[in-house]
Amino acid sequence: MMPWTDTTRPLPERVEALLAEMTLDEKLAQLGSVWVGAELGSGNVAPMQEAFAEPAAFEEATAHGMGHITRPLGTSPVDPADGARRLAELQRDLIARSRLKVPAIAHEECLTGFTTYHATVFPTPLGLAATFDPEGVERMTTAIGESMCATGAHQGLSPVLDVVRDYRWGRVEETFGEDPYLVGMMGAAYVRGLESTGLVATLKHFAGYSASQAARNHAPVSMGPRTLRDVILIPFELAIREGGARSVMNSYSEIDGLPVAADAGLLTGVLRDEWGFEGTVVSDYWSIVFLLNMHQVAGTPGEAGALSLAAGIDVELPHTRCYGEPLAEAVRAGAVPEELVDRAARRVLRQKGELGLLDAGWTPTVPDGPLDIDPPEHRALAKELAERSIMLLANDGTLPLRPGQLALVGPCAADPLAFLGCYSYPNHGVMAGHPDMGLGVEVPTLLDVLGHALYAPGCDVMDDDPTMLLAAVEAASAAELCVCAVGDRPGLFGRGTSGEGCDAADLSLPGIQDELVEALIKTGTPIVLVVISGRPYALGRYEGRVAAMVQAFLPGEEGAAAVAGVLTGEVMPTGRLPVQVPRVAGAQPSTYLHPILGGNSEGVSNLDPTPLFAFGHGLSYTTFEYGEFALSAAEIATDGSVEVSCVVRNAGERAGAEVVQLYLSGPVAPVTRPVTQLAGFLRVELEAGEAARVTFTLHADRTAFTGVDLRRVVIPGEIGLALGASAADVRGRLTLQLVGEEREVGHDRVLTTPATRSPV
Structure with a gap:
């Protein structure tokens, strides 16, 4: 028995044993990918596919092993059972021909369901966000994960956690909306569902992609560090800590002239050093070679690979262009430390160990018969979420x-x-x-x-x-x-x-x-x-x-x-x-x-950006009344928490659901802050005439912001709280005082506002 296949040994020990056995070529193979059938694809399914889809044959690409197999069922329409059997054949071939017999991770897209032929199509994430129902999203992605696992897939390239900044951007439909807390809560639920099935969820696009100039896809991003930290990064932080995501995909963006694919400050400094992320970072398709021909911060494929590897990208997708021989030449020439290759390979192998791919006797998933990946129960869930x-x-x-x-x-x-x-x-x-x-x-x-x-x-x-x-x-x-x-x-x-x-x-x-x-x-x-x-x-x-x-x-x-x-x-x-x-x-x-x-500042501009319908707005065929607004305390310390509550009553003649929303504003700070921002929400189902008390547990950490010196702080002062049916439909206002010393907070701060309902 090869020591890395021994499940009685700790996984880190098994990974180190395997890594020690590997040659440089075998390590680099684990950082690569192969896209079987890409040359047969009908139409682009990734940016500039026609320009970059030059994958080597499977046998050539996998001579030293392989990290990922790209979209084995999503590349061309195939019966799911046939696709699963074909993937199993590829895995067997890889194991039989490679010296160390390590299977590959098979990844697929799954944003609105398993992106393959015959699979259930659920609402797009923007529609899911409209439900304000994280539990429903988690049930959906559990169903998606089960279908994917049944075909032999290991990783899903979802969810999208970009926060909408400009509605003209084409990928608005793929997001959970314009509020970082809503995006983060829905994204964390999405991740929990996928990960509960054993599938690796991949957060994308880290980070800044949605803030492109003029809302053009791939356009440069002009953004300051406070907006990046207080708006753009929040959902990723939530999905890692509250969802348990094990993979992150980099953004195509360049922020203030620095491409994210080469940004060690983001991919290592924030993601790993600050947040403690231990999973893998995979490249968005061709984003490494984009350093060469789109951003022009590298002169050769080897230089592009070296920049991304040093920044913290572990796997090149969708096929290997820069992390193969060009990077090997750079390592052998002493231009790239082999320790960086080891760092990335170690992360990939650890993830393969978590997936069971290093275990003795591992065999690929092969269905016994037909696979129904649009079964009645999935369609029923799709209908429920669509209705909501x-x-x-x-x-x-x-x-x-x-x-x-x-x-x-x-x-x-x-x-x-x-x-x-x-x-x-x-x-x-x-x-x-x-x-x-x-x-x-x-x-x-x-x-x-x-x-x-x-x-x-x-x-x-x-x-x-x-x-x-x-x-x-x-x-x-x-x-x-x-x-x-x-x-x-x-x-x-x-x-x-x-x-x-x-x-x-x-x-x-x-x-x-x-x-x-x-x-x-x-x-x-x-x-x-x-x-x-x-x-x-x-x-x-x-x-x-x-x-x-x-x-x-x-x-x-x-x-x-x-x-x-x-x-x-x-x-x-x-x-x-x-x-x-x-x-x-x-x-x-x-x-x-x-x-x-x-917003609308009278006398400043003749243009009024006030919306027709506000964030959180939605009518019903019944009516909801709010009352009995209460705080458990009028003041709390800058490290304390308070209960904010109200009673909501269905005053109509039909059962319905209200989304109770909590917003906060303030305190007066040395940097400008949003006029209002979502602090919590709860979807409440109420029969005709029924009432419930909705209680939010708000921690002072939820008022934190990035200050002048780029430290995230909670400061004393007056906090305005608003409860209502939208950002513009406020039914009750309360005032809370934060007292005590200014506090600096980090990744261990409170990120969520738990909400509960109780009978009246």
């Missing part, structure tokens, strides 16, 4: 729908792909080359669900052809009520209006959809505007001119039924906005998380 994600933004009493002649118009009404995110398999680029294979899962449309309606698309999402407008106007004119479904066509790299590389010039509805809505309004028929999109669009021009507005952020394969349920009243709307809805298309970028000068 739909937001009723405005309603003059027209909704729920009443019997009568209904017109259904709009380009998103009959397009199943409009309901799915860009990282769902049907929208992810691969299926474009296989038009005869269908979507792989059943995705009903709004027309399918509301089939009795007069239907006309009116226009397409992505072009300016007005020839279909007249038929839509005629359908609306002939109806008593018109439901208009507008929004996005998700895709990748310009093949859609939302998604990776699909950035927006402004926040008008894509194409001529605004013209369509205006034409429908002129008919005089009441209009219910349904927006199915991956980002919020400016809807202020329709305020008071349409009967109702409903927002759905790409709600997944069961999304159409969820939207229809809200329209008809069969489903109580409970979704809340994880981003604002802008009033006008050009008043952005602006999120709710801003200092005074970031």
Whole structure:
């Protein structure tokens, strides 16, 4: 028995024994990856794939072993059982031919579900964030992890923890919104679900990616250290500490001229030295070679590899370009210390040990028969989450729908792909080359669900052809009520209006959809505007001119039924906005998380960024009353905690759910602070007439901020607390005094605000 396969020995000891046995080439192989079948992929599924997809044959690439196998089931459409058997064959081949017989880690994408053919498509993360339901997200990712593990996968490249800074950015749909606490809590839940199945969760994109100039994908980031630490990094810290994430993926960004892939201050200083992270850092696809030809901070592949290795990237994905022979030459020439190679290899091998890949007798996963990765229980969960994600933004009493002649118009009404995110398999680029294979899962449309309606698309999402407008106007004119479904066509790299590389010039509805809505309004028929999109669009021009507005952020394969349920009243709307809805298309970028000068400062500018609908907003078919606001103490020490509570009552005639939100502001500080920021939330289900007391346990650490000298501190002063239904719908205010000495806090500070409900 080789000593590293002996499970009776401590894992660190086994790893050191294996590392000591390895040659330099074998160590470097563990830092590499191989993408089998990438040359056969139909359409780009990663940035600049056509320029960089030059993988060596599997036999050549794995001559000395291998760290990762890239997307063995996600690269081309394959039956899941067949894909699992093919992956098992690759693992057996690798073990048989390599001297040390160490299997590879197989990674896959899984943002809205396992990104492979026939897998359940859940709501996109922006839609999941609208549920304000971390427990539901954890159940979802447990289901995803179980499907992935059944095929032999070991690592999922999710969740995305970027905080939205500009709604025009194409990847807004992949995020959990614009508040770092909400993003972190939903992200930690996402991680817990994946990790509970044994799968390694990968946090991305660390860090700053979402703050790119002009919201362009991969554009430079101009950001100061306080915003980076107090907004951008918070979700990653939460997901590591509260979720247990074991992997992090670097960002493509360059922050103030320093590419993250070469930033030891972030990848080692913050991540490992400050936070104590012990997992692996994997490169975003080709981000190491981007140092050579996109950022131009390296002159050769070996120099790029040396920069990333020193910064703290352990594994090069999606295939080996810089960490193979170019890095080996640099080590042999004395330009790169072999200790850096050992450091990265040690982390990879430890993770393989945690996954059981070093154990004696390990064999790859091989299914006995067919694999159902869209089973009824997954579809039921997808439906539940979709229903909870739909937001009723405005309603003059027209909704729920009443019997009568209904017109259904709009380009998103009959397009199943409009309901799915860009990282769902049907929208992810691969299926474009296989038009005869269908979507792989059943995705009903709004027309399918509301089939009795007069239907006309009116226009397409992505072009300016007005020839279909007249038929839509005629359908609306002939109806008593018109439901208009507008929004996005998700895709990748310009093949859609939302998604990776699909950035927006402004926040008008894509194409001529605004013209369509205006034409429908002129008919005089009441209009219910349904927006199915991956980002919020400016809807202020329709305020008071349409009967109702409903927002759905790409709600997944069961999304159409969820939207229809809200329209008809069969489903109580409970979704809340994880981003604002802008009033006008050009008043952005602006999120709710801003200092005074970031909002409407009368007399300072003629532009008013006040949103049409605030962060946290969402209506219901019942009403909720708040009262009995209380603090357990009027003052606490700067290291103390306090209970903040209120009573919430369902004053309507139907059961519903309210998302009770706690916001804080202050104290007066030497650096500017947000006007208000989310400190806690709790989704509360209440029967008609039922009441509950909601209590938040708020620690003084939750008021911490990065000061002038870049130390994170809690300072004494007055804290304003607000309880309510959104950042703008405050139902009660309280004041808390922090007393005592200023405190410096670190990674061990309190990061969360526990919330509970109790009977009244």
